[in-house]
Amino acid sequence: MSLGQRMGFMVGGTWALANIVFMVLLPVVEYFGTNVILKFTPLGYLCSGAFGLFIVLKAQRQAGTK
Secondary structure, three states, X not given: OOHHHHHHHHHHHHHXXXXXXXXXXXXXXXXXXXXXXXXXXXXXXXXXXHHHHHHHHHHHHHHOOO
């Protein structure tokens, strides 16, 4: 696959995952309201950063570097 195709898959996968998260949150928004979701938005960024850090540390362990 060319670089453009690989990047297209990455961007498409990101959008697909984001859409799934929004579909999961829809019943929560309908029950509690949008204000509750907006107050917990920073928690999503924290989880994303922690997952990214986990991936970096795991890759370093597999490569044998610290």
